[in-house]
Amino acid sequence: MIDISNLELGIIDPDSGANKPVLKGISLSIKRGEAIGLVGESGSGKSMTLRCILGIEPRNSVVTGDIVLDGENLRTLPGERMRGLRASKIALISQNPHAALNPVLPIETYLLEGMADAHGRNAKAARTRAGEMLEQVGIRSVDRVLKAFPHQLSGGMLQRVVIAGAISGRPGLLLADEPTTALDVTTQAEVAAILDEKRRDLGMSMIFVTHDLDLAAAVTDRLAVMRYGEIVEIGTPEQIRDNPRHAYTQMLMSIRPTLNGATPQAHDDGDSTGVGHSAAGLPAETEIGSTL
Amino acid sequence: MAASETAVLSTAPGIPAQGRLASVRRRLGWIGMVCAGIVAVVVLAAMVGQFFVPYDPTVGSVTQRHLGSSAEHFLGTDQAGRDIFSRLIAGARTSLVGPLIVVVATAVAGSMLAFTAVWFGGKTDAFLGRVLDVLFAFPSLLLAILGVAIFGPGLVTASIALAVAYIPYSARVIRSVALRERNLPYVKAAELQGINGFTITLRHILPNVWTQILTGSTINFGYAIVDLAALSFLGLGIQPPAADWGLMISNGQESLQQGFPGQSLYAGLCVVATVAAMAYIGERLGGRAAAGRSKQ
Amino acid sequence: MRFLVHRLLALGGVLIASSMIVFGGLYLAPGSPEQFLVQGRTVSPEVLAAIRSQYSLDDPLPVRYWNWLSGLFTGDMGRSLLTQQDVGTLIASRIPTTLSLAAVAAVLIIVAGIGLGILAGTRGGVAARIVIFASNLGIAVPTFFAALVLMSVFSMGLGWFPVFGAGDGVVDRVWHLTLPALALSLPSIAVVARITRTAIVEESESEHVLIAVARGLPKRIVLWRHTVRNSLLPVTTAVGMQIAGLIAGAFVVEYAFTLDGIGALLVNSVQRKDFAVVQAVALIMVVAFGVVNLAVDLLYAVIDPRVRLKKGQ
Numbered sequence: 001m002i003d004i005s006n007l008e009l010g011i012i013d014p015d016s017g018a019n020k021p022v023l024k025g026i027s028l029s030i031k032r033g034e035a036i037g038l039v040g041e042s043g044s045g046k047s048m049t050l051r052c053i054l055g056i057e058p059r060n061s062v063v064t065g066d067i068v069l070d071g072e073n074l075r076t077l078p079g080e081r082m083r084g085l086r087a088s089k090i091a092l093i094s095q096n097p098h099a100a101l102n103p104v105l106p107i108e109t110y111l112l113e114g115m116a117d118a119h120g121r122n123a124k125a126a127r128t129r130a131g132e133m134l135e136q137v138g139i140r141s142v143d144r145v146l147k148a149f150p151h152q153l154s155g156g157m158l159q160r161v162v163i164a165g166a167i168s169g170r171p172g173l174l175l176a177d178e179p180t181t182a183l184d185v186t187t188q189a190e191v192a193a194i195l196d197e198k199r200r201d202l203g204m205s206m207i208f209v210t211h212d213l214d215l216a217a218a219v220t221d222r223l224a225v226m227r228y229g230e231i232v233e234i235g236t237p238e239q240i241r242d243n244p245r246h247a248y249t250q251m252l253m254s255i256r257p258t259l260n261g262a263t264p265q266a267h268d269d270g271d272s273t274g275v276g277h278s279a280a281g282l283p284a285e286t287e288i289g290s291t292l
Numbered sequence: 293m294a295a296s297e298t299a300v301l302s303t304a305p306g307i308p309a310q311g312r313l314a315s316v317r318r319r320l321g322w323i324g325m326v327c328a329g330i331v332a333v334v335v336l337a338a339m340v341g342q343f344f345v346p347y348d349p350t351v352g353s354v355t356q357r358h359l360g361s362s363a364e365h366f367l368g369t370d371q372a373g374r375d376i377f378s379r380l381i382a383g384a385r386t387s388l389v390g391p392l393i394v395v396v397a398t399a400v401a402g403s404m405l406a407f408t409a410v411w412f413g414g415k416t417d418a419f420l421g422r423v424l425d426v427l428f429a430f431p432s433l434l435l436a437i438l439g440v441a442i443f444g445p446g447l448v449t450a451s452i453a454l455a456v457a458y459i460p461y462s463a464r465v466i467r468s469v470a471l472r473e474r475n476l477p478y479v480k481a482a483e484l485q486g487i488n489g490f491t492i493t494l495r496h497i498l499p500n501v502w503t504q505i506l507t508g509s510t511i512n513f514g515y516a517i518v519d520l521a522a523l524s525f526l527g528l529g530i531q532p533p534a535a536d537w538g539l540m541i542s543n544g545q546e547s548l549q550q551g552f553p554g555q556s557l558y559a560g561l562c563v564v565a566t567v568a569a570m571a572y573i574g575e576r577l578g579g580r581a582a583a584g585r586s587k588q
Numbered sequence: 589m590r591f592l593v594h595r596l597l598a599l600g601g602v603l604i605a606s607s608m609i610v611f612g613g614l615y616l617a618p619g620s621p622e623q624f625l626v627q628g629r630t631v632s633p634e635v636l637a638a639i640r641s642q643y644s645l646d647d648p649l650p651v652r653y654w655n656w657l658s659g660l661f662t663g664d665m666g667r668s669l670l671t672q673q674d675v676g677t678l679i680a681s682r683i684p685t686t687l688s689l690a691a692v693a694a695v696l697i698i699v700a701g702i703g704l705g706i707l708a709g710t711r712g713g714v715a716a717r718i719v720i721f722a723s724n725l726g727i728a729v730p731t732f733f734a735a736l737v738l739m740s741v742f743s744m745g746l747g748w749f750p751v752f753g754a755g756d757g758v759v760d761r762v763w764h765l766t767l768p769a770l771a772l773s774l775p776s777i778a779v780v781a782r783i784t785r786t787a788i789v790e791e792s793e794s795e796h797v798l799i800a801v802a803r804g805l806p807k808r809i810v811l812w813r814h815t816v817r818n819s820l821l822p823v824t825t826a827v828g829m830q831i832a833g834l835i836a837g838a839f840v841v842e843y844a845f846t847l848d849g850i851g852a853l854l855v856n857s858v859q860r861k862d863f864a865v866v867q868a869v870a871l872i873m874v875v876a877f878g879v880v881n882l883a884v885d886l887l888y889a890v891i892d893p894r895v896r897l898k899k900g901q
Contacts, residue, residue, distance in 0.1 A: 054802045087804025099795040102814050104821065104893055117809050149893045165803075425598075426605040431836030431877055434854075434870060441858040441866045442613045518730040522840050525732045526855045541733060545844065553740045560733035568728035 001205045002053070002173060004028040007065035009048055009229075014060060022048050024229040025065070032172070035199065035206040037216030037237075039252075040226035046209040049226075050175045053207075054092060055082050069173065087114075091166035093195070095178040097158035101150040107161055108146040114165045133164035137194050156187030160194060167198050174199055174206040180215070192219060213256060217241065225249045316577075324576045327569035334566050337384035347375035349382035349535040358552045370540070370555045371547050372533075380562055382535040387563070390451045390529070391516035395509045397455035402462030403505060407497065409463075410470040411489045424460040432457035433519060440528040447530040450523045454516060462508050469501045510574040514567045521563050537563050595885065599878050606874045607660075610867050611653050614643070621645060625669055627861040635672075642666045642864065665868040670860055675868045679850055686842070686849035688761055690834045692769035693776075697830055701777040702823065705784020706816060709792075719781055726778025731837050735771035735844035742767055765847075772841040776830035783826045787819035794818075821892050828884025835873050835880070 009023040023045045030036050038046040051057045053067055055074060067074040069089065074082065094100045101110050108130065115126040134142045137160040150158060159179060166174060179195060180188040196219045199206050210216045216223055217237035225233045225246065233246040244250045320328060342349075346366075356373035367376040405424075409417040427435070432454070439453025473479060474497065482492050523529035524538025532539060537559040544556030617624040625639050640646065643666075644655045659666065665675035708719035742748045749767045791797060792815045800810045839851035846852070850869050857865035889895045 056798055056802050083804050083806070085804070086802060092799065092802045094795070094799060096795070100799040102796045102800070102818060104818060105813070106893075113805055113809060113813075114803055117805055149897060151894050152897065422605075425602055426609065429602045429606045429874055429878055430609075431833060431873065433836040433839065434873055434877075437839065437854065437858055438610070438613060438866070438870055441861075441863065442617045514728070518728075521730055522732055526840065526843055527859055528855070538732075541736065545736060548736060548740050549744065551744070553736075553744075556733075556736050557740075560730075560736065563730055563733060564725075564728050567730075568725065571728060572724070 001032045001034070001070065002030050003066070003068045004049070004053070005066050005068075007049065007052055007063070007067065009045075009052060009057060009061055009063045011058060012060045012062060019062065022061070022229050023052070026229075026231055028224060028231065028234075030173075030205050030207065032205055033203045034222070035208060035220040037220035037223045038207060038209045038226055039211060039213055039216050039223055041211060044226040045229040046226055047177050050092070050177050050207060050209060053173075053175060054086060054090060088169055089171050090173045090175060091169065091171040093159070093162050093166050093174065093176045093179045096182040097155060097162050098150055098182075100162060101158065103150055105149070106146065107148055107150070107153070110150075110161070111146070111165050111168070115168055129168060130164075133168045134161065136167075137161075137164045137198070138190075139164075154187070155183045156191055159183060159187075159191050163191070163195055163198065167202060167204070170202055170204075172205060174204050176206060176208045178210055179208075181210070181212075195219070213240075213252065225252065320573065320576050324573055327572045330565050330569040331573065334384050334388065334562075337381045338388045339385075341381040341384055345375075345378035345381050347378040349374060349379045350533045358547065358550075361554075367558055368552075368554050370543060371552075376540075376555055376558060379535040379540060380537070380558060383537045383540060383559065383562070386447060386530055386534060386536040387517060387521065387538070387566075390447050390520040391513050393448065393451035394455045394458065394516040394520070395513050397452060398458040398462050398512055399505050399509050401455065402459050402508075403466050403498075403501075405459065405463040406466035406470050407493050409467055410474045410497070411493055413474075420463075424463055427456070427460040430457065433522065436519065436523060437526075437528060440523065445528045445531060447534075447536075450520060450529040451516075454519055454523070458512055458516070462505075462512065465508055466501055466505060469504045470497050473497045473500045507574070510570065514570045514574070517563060517567050517570075591889065592886065595882055599882050603875060603878055606878075607657060607871055608653065610871050610874070611656055613867070614863065615649075625863055638667070638672075639669060660868075660871065666864045668857075668862055669864050670862045675865055678865065679853070679868060679872065682848055682850045682853050685847050686838055686851060689765050689769055689772065689838060689842070689847065689849060690831070692762060692765045693773040693834050694831045696769055696773040697776045697780055698827060700773075701780025701827065701830075702784050702820070704777070704781040705823070706788065708781065709785040709788025709819070710811060710816070716785065719785065723778035723782040726774050727782075729774060731771055731775060732840045732844050734774045735768065735841055738767045738771050739845070768841045768845040768847060771844070772834060772837050775837075776833065780823065780827055780830055784819070784823050787822055788815060791815050791819040821888070824891065825884060825888055828880065828887065832877050832880040832884070835877050 005027045007023055007026040008021070010019040010021045012019055026045070026049055028036070028049075038049065040046055048057065052063055053069075053074065055077075057063055063075065065075070069085065072081075072085070074085070077085070101107075108127075111130040111133065112123065112126050115129060116123050130146065131142045134145060139145050139157070139160055145153065145157070145161065153161070163179075174195075176195065180192050183191060192215060206220070208216060208220050213223075217240070220237065222234060223237055223240045224231045225240065225248065227248050233240065233244065233249045235245075240249060241253065244253050317325060351374065353373040356369050357371055359369040359373075361368045367380070370376055370379070405420055409420040430438070435457035436450065436453040439456060440450055443449045443453070479492060479496055482496065483489075520529055521536075521538030521541065524536050525542040527542065530536045530539060532543070540559035541556045541563070544553070544559065547553070548556050614621055614624060621643065622636070622640065622645065625643070626636065631639075644652045647655070656666075663676050665679070667674055668678065704719050704723075708716040743750065750764050797810060797814050800814045805814075838849060839855050841847070842849040842852035843855050850872065854866060854869040854873075857863075857869065
């Protein structure tokens with residue numbers, strides 16, 4: 001499905017011209033229908049790997065290595081072909097849905113432009129399909145949600161919308177970048193479950209970026225542990241959990257919360273695609289998600 | 293002017309505080325250094341220029357009207373036969389003194405209002421806020437013109453009237469910065485120790501908003517040059533026969549229509565060059581331009 | 589709705605207070621009110637009596653203020669202290685010039701300011717550098733100097749535009765007002781172009797634009813619907829503030845081009861110490877300034893759903 005080989009990324013400091021390495025030779029192969037978890041701390045390069053796959057790495061960065069998706073090397077594709085692939089074969093679910101959606105356009109526009117403008121479906125069919133997709137991710141008041149603006153919906157509700165948009169084009173590869181981290185603790189599990197279910201139903205491959213080992217273990221087939229821009233260990237969740245080989249993985253396992261029901265600490269993940277967290281300033285009482 | 297600029301540049305490395313100067317130079321870039329040169333020349337002209345002018349800037353002769361530039365009159369003469377070059381040099385003083393009055397008055401009154409509002413908070417803050425709202429309702433040049441209408445034209449009245457028009461803007465900015473300081477734990481702690489508000493403001497709040505006041509004043513200085521020149525242009529600022537750039541632009545208006553654009557253009561260029569140079573330096577040293585640039 | 593009422597009340601309060609300042613200015617002046625109003629001119633006893641009654645100087649201060657204010661509301665703005673003309677009529681004859689000047693200037697600000705900003709923000713490279721440089725220059729050039737340069741180049745030098753007057757009829761008027769409006773709007777065009785460019789550059793780095801690219805949306809949609817459209821929201825406020833600011837810039841331009849607008853009327857009245865006219869014009873300008881600023885705030889609330897939907901609840 002997708003083969004990443006020897007991916008390197010360095011950020012050029014605009015003042016000194018120094019090259020700061022962020023990814024140091026990532027190699028990873030994912031089979032069709034397989035889900036792989038990228039786990040590691042902030043700044044380990046998890047999210048940057050996803051951005052390289054999509055070709056949306058920061059402007060002042062230098063990337064080398066190959067990313068081959070279904071026989072095409074994404075790093076060398078012409079712009080318009082890459083855009084086509086983003087629209088049809090790869091979908092991204094980012095950390096903070098409130099930042100990911102254009103705040104001044106209604107949900108309907110978000111879904112329709114994904115299906116019609118990017119994907120070439122006709123507008124009327126897309127409208128019907130948008131409604132169906134929302135129902136599929138467990139949203140009942142479809143019409144109200146379609147007409148709502150992002151700031152009127154809760155994070156959980158909005159992330160379902162994003163998932164609906166992401167799977168509507170039946171992409172082969174789903175990139176999930178901490179998709180539940182920014183959500184309420186109560187909705188995290190629901191959203192993760194919906195994502196997991198839809199992915200399996202549609203047989204999509206997935207790269208699931210998270211710092212939460214248990215969550216990753218629950219929704220993926222294999223785990224890749226990242227540190228300082230390198231993958232230090234790859235294995236099934238069971239192997240990683242029961243028999244971690246790398247010292248860093250052992251350390252990660254040891255600091256997991258052990259009490260039942262203990263929740264991971266709030267984690268400010270600076271290396272996600274997130275630029276700003278505009279949702280933080282929005283009042284929670286305006287959400288209509290809770291009444292749906 | 294070009295000759296004096298290079299003189300300023302070439303003497304710069306000889307100054308003892310070389311490290312600091314080099315860092316300022318790096319931040320300014322070469323355009324910034326040219327701007328600094330322009331400002332230095334203007335300030336120099338304002339301070340000592342009047343002792344070196346070739347002709348008396350306020351005395352002319354009717355037989356010498358509208359002369360073109362020559363060896364005798366570097367930039368020619370105006371409608372009253374006065375030497376334009378001498379008037380430009382002498383005009384630097386009034387063109388800078390006015391804005392200086394404006395900036396100092398604005399900074400002092402603005403900070404005092406802001407500190408009073410911040411320290412007492414509550415009703416005092418709300419009341420002062422309302423007062424500022426009323427001043428905000430006037431476009432600043434209108435407020436200045438009203439002031440001149442009431443107190444009569446002149447450099448000092450025009451400057452003070454303009455300062456009143458600027459105060460709400462500076463007071464609002466300083467208030468917001470001072471408010472942040474006011475709410476910091478160490479200020480609260482000092483208050484609980486019973487140190488009086490005046491002392492705390494002077495010792496803790498003022499030093500922390502100082503840069504803000506200074507930056508604001510730099511920006512105001514540019515606006516004040518333009519606005520005061522506009523008041524002179526309208527005949528409401530400094531009165532003839534004084535040498536002043538705004539007044540020269542205004543005087544030159546008639547000559548311009550008779551085909552002698554020199555006076556207005558030279559005076560106008562002086563205003564533009566000074567304001568642009570100050571704005572550029574302010575922006576570079578404020579660091580905002582640098583931040584904006586690296587983002588591209 | 590509550591937002592609107594609240595804002596209207598606030599504006600009303602500020603305007604009342606402003607009217608007190610305009611009215612009270614008379615009493616701040618050195619010397620007695622009569623002395624100030626007459627300004628050393630020799631006037632006949634009848635004229636002096638007329639001035640005393642116009643300002644009801646025989647009544648206590650609050651009554652004077654009330655008479656003056658209620659006079660304004662009924663359209664009676666008193667008489668010029670110099671020519672004895674009715675101030676209301678005088679101003680009414682001058683307003684069309686100022687309004688058309690401001691209208692042409694506003695169009696220039698919107699079209700040229702936003703247009704250049706979009707050009708610089710979306711193209712980058714040489715176009716951006718030229719716009720940035722020109723806008724730095726434009727901000728530094730005082731209106732009156734721009735007026736003189738434009739006049740000497742296009743009217744005196746090339747003879748393309750008339751030097752004076754406001755013209756008759758629509759086409760002639762626009763032709764007469766082009767240079768003054770250009771001089772008036774130049775600094776604003778520079779400011780708006782710069783703000784627009786910055787807003788576009790910032791918006792293009794926002795996460796939702798990055799995500800729009802990642803979703804494979806066509807370039808044109810990412811650029812216009814997500815980047816430019818969003819960045820124009822804050823620009824609206826800036827444009828509105830600049831248009832409100834035209835009221836202040838108009839004095840200078842009208843004076844430079846000898847247009848018979850209310851700005852020039854104000855300046856001439858200050859020069860001739862005709863305080864009755866000064867008061868009336870100043871108050872009209874403050875009202876116009878306040879109304880335009882309010883309109884801008886309301887417009888912003890209407891076009892941004894985040895504000896609109898919050899305020900609506």
